[in-house]
Amino acid sequence: xxxxxxxxxxxxxxxxxxxxxxxxxxxxxxxxxxxxxxxxxxxxxxxxxxxxxxxxxxxxxxxxxxxxxxxxxxxxxxxxxxxxxxxxxxxxxxxxxxxxxxxxxxxxxxxxxxxxxxxxxxxxxxxxxxxxxxxxxxxxxxxxxxxxxxxxxxxxxxxxxxxxxxxxxxxxxxxxxxxxxxxxxxxxxxxxxxxxxxxxxxxxxxxxxxxxxxxxxxxxxxxxxxxxxxxxxxxxxxxxxxxxxxxxxxxxxxxxxxxxxxxxxxxxxxxxxxxx
Amino acid sequence: xxxxxxxxxxxxxxxxxxxxxxxxxxxxxxxxxxxxxxxxxxxxxxxxxxxxxxxxxxxxxxxxxxxxxxxxxxxxxxxxxxxxxxxxxxxxxxxxxxxxxxxxxxxxxxxxxxxxxxxxxxxxxxxxxxxxxxxxxxxxxxxxxxxxxxxxxxxxxxxxxxxxxxxxxxxxxxxxxxxxxxxxxxxxxxxxxxxxxxxxxxxxxxxxxxxxxxxxxxxxxxxxxxxxxxxxxxxxxxxxxxxxxxxxxxxxxxxxxxxxxxxxxxxxxxxxxxxxxxxxxxxxxxxxxxxxxxxxxxxxxxxxxxxxxxxxxxxxxxxxxxxxxxxxxxxxxxxxxxxxxxxxxxxxxxxxxxxxxxxxxxxxxxxxxxxxxxxxxxxxxxxxxxxxxxxxxxxxxxxxxxxxxxxxxxxxxxxxxxxxxxxxxxxxxxxx
Amino acid sequence: xxxxxxxxxxxxxxxxxxxxxxxxxxxxxxxxxxxxxxxxxxxxxxxxxxxxxxxxxxxxxxxxxxxxxxxxxxxxxxxxxxxxxxxxxxxxxxxxxxxxxxxxxxxxxxxxxxxxxxxxxxxxxxxxxxxxxxxxxxxxxxxxxxxxxxxxxxxxxxxxxxxxxxxxxxxxxxxxxxxxxxxxxxxxxxxxxxxxxxxxxxxxxxxxxxxxxxxxxxxxxxxxxxxxxxxxxxxxxxxxxxxxxxxxxxxxxxxxxxxxxxxxxxxxxxxxxxxxxxxxx
Numbered sequence: 001x002x003x004x005x006x007x008x009x010x011x012x013x014x015x016x017x018x019x020x021x022x023x024x025x026x027x028x029x030x031x032x033x034x035x036x037x038x039x040x041x042x043x044x045x046x047x048x049x050x051x052x053x054x055x056x057x058x059x060x061x062x063x064x065x066x067x068x069x070x071x072x073x074x075x076x077x078x079x080x081x082x083x084x085x086x087x088x089x090x091x092x093x094x095x096x097x098x099x100x101x102x103x104x105x106x107x108x109x110x111x112x113x114x115x116x117x118x119x120x121x122x123x124x125x126x127x128x129x130x131x132x133x134x135x136x137x138x139x140x141x142x143x144x145x146x147x148x149x150x151x152x153x154x155x156x157x158x159x160x161x162x163x164x165x166x167x168x169x170x171x172x173x174x175x176x177x178x179x180x181x182x183x184x185x186x187x188x189x190x191x192x193x194x195x196x197x198x199x200x201x202x203x204x205x206x207x208x209x210x211x212x213x214x215x216x217x218x219x220x221x222x223x224x225x226x227x228x229x230x231x232x233x234x235x236x237x238x239x240x241x242x243x244x245x246x247x248x249x250x251x252x253x254x255x256x257x258x259x260x261x262x263x264x265x266x267x268x269x270x271x272x273x274x275x276x
Numbered sequence: 277x278x279x280x281x282x283x284x285x286x287x288x289x290x291x292x293x294x295x296x297x298x299x300x301x302x303x304x305x306x307x308x309x310x311x312x313x314x315x316x317x318x319x320x321x322x323x324x325x326x327x328x329x330x331x332x333x334x335x336x337x338x339x340x341x342x343x344x345x346x347x348x349x350x351x352x353x354x355x356x357x358x359x360x361x362x363x364x365x366x367x368x369x370x371x372x373x374x375x376x377x378x379x380x381x382x383x384x385x386x387x388x389x390x391x392x393x394x395x396x397x398x399x400x401x402x403x404x405x406x407x408x409x410x411x412x413x414x415x416x417x418x419x420x421x422x423x424x425x426x427x428x429x430x431x432x433x434x435x436x437x438x439x440x441x442x443x444x445x446x447x448x449x450x451x452x453x454x455x456x457x458x459x460x461x462x463x464x465x466x467x468x469x470x471x472x473x474x475x476x477x478x479x480x481x482x483x484x485x486x487x488x489x490x491x492x493x494x495x496x497x498x499x500x501x502x503x504x505x506x507x508x509x510x511x512x513x514x515x516x517x518x519x520x521x522x523x524x525x526x527x528x529x530x531x532x533x534x535x536x537x538x539x540x541x542x543x544x545x546x547x548x549x550x551x552x553x554x555x556x557x558x559x560x561x562x563x564x565x566x567x568x569x570x571x572x573x574x575x576x577x578x579x580x581x582x583x584x585x586x587x588x589x590x591x592x593x594x595x596x597x598x599x600x601x602x603x604x605x606x607x608x609x610x611x612x613x614x615x616x617x618x619x620x621x622x623x624x625x626x627x628x629x630x631x632x633x634x635x636x637x638x639x640x641x642x643x644x645x646x647x648x649x650x651x652x653x654x655x656x657x658x659x660x661x662x663x664x665x666x667x668x669x670x671x672x673x674x675x676x677x678x679x680x681x682x683x684x685x686x687x688x689x690x691x692x693x694x695x696x697x698x699x700x701x702x703x704x705x706x707x708x
Numbered sequence: 709x710x711x712x713x714x715x716x717x718x719x720x721x722x723x724x725x726x727x728x729x730x731x732x733x734x735x736x737x738x739x740x741x742x743x744x745x746x747x748x749x750x751x752x753x754x755x756x757x758x759x760x761x762x763x764x765x766x767x768x769x770x771x772x773x774x775x776x777x778x779x780x781x782x783x784x785x786x787x788x789x790x791x792x793x794x795x796x797x798x799x800x801x802x803x804x805x806x807x808x809x810x811x812x813x814x815x816x817x818x819x820x821x822x823x824x825x826x827x828x829x830x831x832x833x834x835x836x837x838x839x840x841x842x843x844x845x846x847x848x849x850x851x852x853x854x855x856x857x858x859x860x861x862x863x864x865x866x867x868x869x870x871x872x873x874x875x876x877x878x879x880x881x882x883x884x885x886x887x888x889x890x891x892x893x894x895x896x897x898x899x900x901x902x903x904x905x906x907x908x909x910x911x912x913x914x915x916x917x918x919x920x921x922x923x924x925x926x927x928x929x930x931x932x933x934x935x936x937x938x939x940x941x942x943x944x945x946x947x948x949x950x951x952x953x954x955x956x957x958x959x960x961x962x963x964x965x966x967x968x969x970x971x972x973x974x975x976x977x978x979x980x981x982x983x984x985x986x987x988x989x
Contacts, residue, residue, distance in 0.1 A: 010834040010837035013836075014829060075728075075731065079728070082721065082724050086728040087728065089728070090728045090731060091972075091976060092972070092973075093731075093735040094732075094735055095972045096736060096968075097738070098917060099920070099921070099968035099969065100738075101923075101964060103943075103947070104742060108741055108745070108958075111741065111745070111954075112737075115530075115531050116531070116543065116546075116548055117758055119741075148738065153914065156913060160910040161872065161876070164903070164907065165876070191876060192872075195873070195876075201824065205828055209828075219536060220478075220676075221673065223680045224677050224681045234833075235671075237672055239830070239833070240667065240668075240670075241668035241671050242364065243668070247830070247833050248833050250830070251829035254828060259825065259828065263821070322776075322945050323948075324956060325772065355941060355944040355945040357927075357944040357948075358941065361924075361928045362931050365928060365931040368839065369839075372932035545754075546751075555950060557951055558950070560951075561751075561951060564751035565751040
């Protein structure tokens with residue numbers, strides 16, 4: 001709350017800039033900033049590519065969120081069922097994946113799946129199949145990398161959440177003969193709901209904004225731009241050439257979409273009787 | 277404990293209130309001052325192996341300090357990857373700004389448009405060494421007829437080929453672009469494991485010579501008003517020639533469409549390709565690979581036998597910031613950094629090709645490896661449009677998209693070039 | 709009782725442990741490849757015969773990393789920034805999370821959502837206003853210009869997350885504590901704090917990693933004073949547009965990843981055993 005200013009002020013500026021003509025020339029005072037009204041938005045919505053990219057982003061992000069959450073939760077439950085040594089091994093591996101800088105992680109994955117130089121095709125006997133050429137196989141490869149580097153967050157968080165559930169509750173459920181899935185469904189999930197809500201919202205935000213993985217792994221948006229997502233699109237259209245106003249307009253659109261998703265999600269939760 | 281955070285909120289609120297009316301701009305007019313002593317700040321790019329470069333620069337600084345005893349110089353080496361943020365930030369915050377900077381020559385027009393670089397037309401004209409600077413290098417510091425710095429070094433690409441493979445198959449280095457395509461297919465047919473020539477759909481600088489050799493241009497015009505020429509008949513022929521190298525006869529589209537310049541050099545270095553278009557700066561990477569000792573370099577041929585395809589002249593420049601308060605000193609330091617002597621030493625230390633034609637001949641005599649590159653430069657090179665719009669065109673991948681659309685069969689050459697021309701014109705239009 | 713159950717479930721647990729180990733190997737494989745690439749001599753990293761080992765390990769890549777200007781300084785700066793952010797955001801988030809969970813006030817939901825808003829836009833769009841904010845505070849080129857925004861950006865998440873943990877603590881426990889005569893402060897620090905400690909650890913790991921790996925703020929706000937640079941800048945040197953040095957990239961990344969693992973090993977016991985003791989008190 002103390003640092004709220006640091007967050008609110010830039011967002012306010014962002015909204016303002018999206019209505020102006022604002023490039024590096026304006027930033028450095030070479031030319032005055034002029035008011036454009038909805039000009040930047042009109043330019044954006046008039047671009048057919050924008051809608052195509054938006055659709056791809058939504059679908060790709062949804063796939064990433066679902067896979068990440070599924071893998072993360074499953075492994076978190078698995079962690080509670082094993083002894084210290086395998087647990088530490090899995091945790092360290094996951095932490096390593098999480099801690100690897102995104103650019104490096106993407107590069108390594110690319111090397112692993114390289115048709116000429118990578119070991120994965122060798123192991124799977126795929127010859128020189130290229131993963132990045134087809135639109136869907138390229139998205140799949142990026143999805144795998146995204147899951148690899150973001151499931152540890154879900155896993156560690158949910159695991160910490162499970163540890164915070166009193167052991168007696170779980171023991172009681174186990175004694176009643178409930179199956180693993182039932183314990184998760186009727187005991188753990190409800191108790192962990194506040195944590196799951198956060199993890200879900202965060203994953204939605206991050207995966208919707210995925211940048212580095214796409215940028216590095218598909219060479220800036222794939223063959224003829226087939227793998228563009230919104231953040232990469234914003235970067236290429238606007239930020240790389242200092243057209244901040246257009247970039248801000250894209251930022252505002254992203255903000256509104258994410259806000260809508262978040263609000264709808266919270267509303268659904270509330271309808272189920274869960275309160276914030 | 278409680279007071280400090282509240283104070284911070286108040287402060288933040290005050291700043292918001294004071295500045296809320298408009299987004300910020302900074303006053304970046306030239307300082308008008310021209311002090312003859314004090315501290316000069318210099319930013320140069322940090323190379324992976326930076327020590328030899330530091331030595332050359334230190335020697336220049338030692339001379340400079342002898343001439344100006346009251347002046348201190350601090351040099352910072354910045355990673356190339358961070359240059360965009362840093363240099364923009366320097367334009368926005370004159371307090372942090374250096375006096376002299378090194379910058380990539382394709383960035384010149386953008387920095388000028390941003391109002392960051394000082395106009396040095398007079399100083400450059402009065403500099404006696406400048407008359408030997410080669411024309412493309414001069415073009416790379418010129419925007420709208422005004423000069424904004426001194427060329428520091430050039431980088432240029434030529435054709436690497438595997439001598440062992442060529443000997444075995446009884447082939448000769450190609451003398452025209454058509455021969456190049458035919459040779460590539462012959463190699464791939466005889467040795468299906470090898471690409472005849474490694475080409476990349478995202479390798480813009482490797483593709484440009486094909487367009488230029490066929491008489492095409494990226495864009496035509498002068499100063500602020502450029503118009504795309506990528507869909508002209510000549511340019512389309514070049515695109516056709518380049519994209520015909522993709523396919524199962526040479527470099528399969530599935531693998532090559534996504535490759536960039538570095539990927540093609542890697543393919544060559546690791547022994548996956550019989551030819552590749554690589555820069556003088558790729559030397560080390562090739563030497564470290566399997567191709568070591570089994571390759572030679574010739575200029576990339578043009579359309580007619582014996583001609584050389586115009587290459588893209590990359591490289592870096594040194595310039596003076598508009599906000600400097602030591603203009604005379606800064607210009608002097610810039611000239612010393614980019615002098616014939618310093619460029620010759622920089623070549624010895626780092627292998628960067630000098631921008632002066634006479635110095636370049638001297639180093640070519642010393643080091644036979646650079647001869648094909650020097651010949652390519654001597655045959656005439658070309659440069660990207662000196663427009664701030666180039667940054668937009670480059671970052672939004674207009675040209676790679678065009679090549680990839682053709683390679684993957686999504687569009688024919690005419691349609692892809694037409695779309696690219698439209699996008700380029702949009703960019704030229706909005707950059708003013 | 710416990711013993712009996714352990715026997716019954718042993719085969720099941722062995723299967724679980726085997727799959728945990730297997731998954732660990734799969735997850736770690738890219739990491740192994742990264743470290744391996746760092747040790748491979750130049751030219752072997754991208755070779756047509758990818759081998760999962762190297763016969764001629766070489767320290768050249770690491771040498772290029774450590775020979776950089778003021779490498780030690782970068783390392784120290786990164787530690788200072790990440791350390792301050794972790795401690796400050798953990799403390800503030802704990803108090804704030806307790807406040808938004810245990811007290812109801814108007815606009816609480818709005819406030820919670822506001823916390824997330826800044827994270828929803830591309831960070832590039834925010835660096836420009838933040839840059840001017842930092843300039844006007846006179847914080848450019850100082851470590852403060854990294855610490856403050858990072859605290860600001862990791863707090864919303866930390867508060868959201870800890871809220872979940874605080875909520876999971878039964879309110880009955882709080883009432884019981886007051887009945888026992890505990891003061892509010894005492895309840896906060898001696899009862900609630902240990903209870904939500906696993907959550908604190910998880911959020912700390914998060915803020916540590918995101919701060920440690922940040923490129924964008926570091927290259928936007930540390931402009932003219934390289935002595936204030938952080939570790940990722942030492943990594944960026946190897947990303948040359950025409951001639952990237954993959955060996956250097958892998959070596960630098962390895963060097964960057966190790967402190968995170970060390971940090972985690974230091975705190976992970978807390979994560980595992982944070983609760984057990986606290987409840988029985």
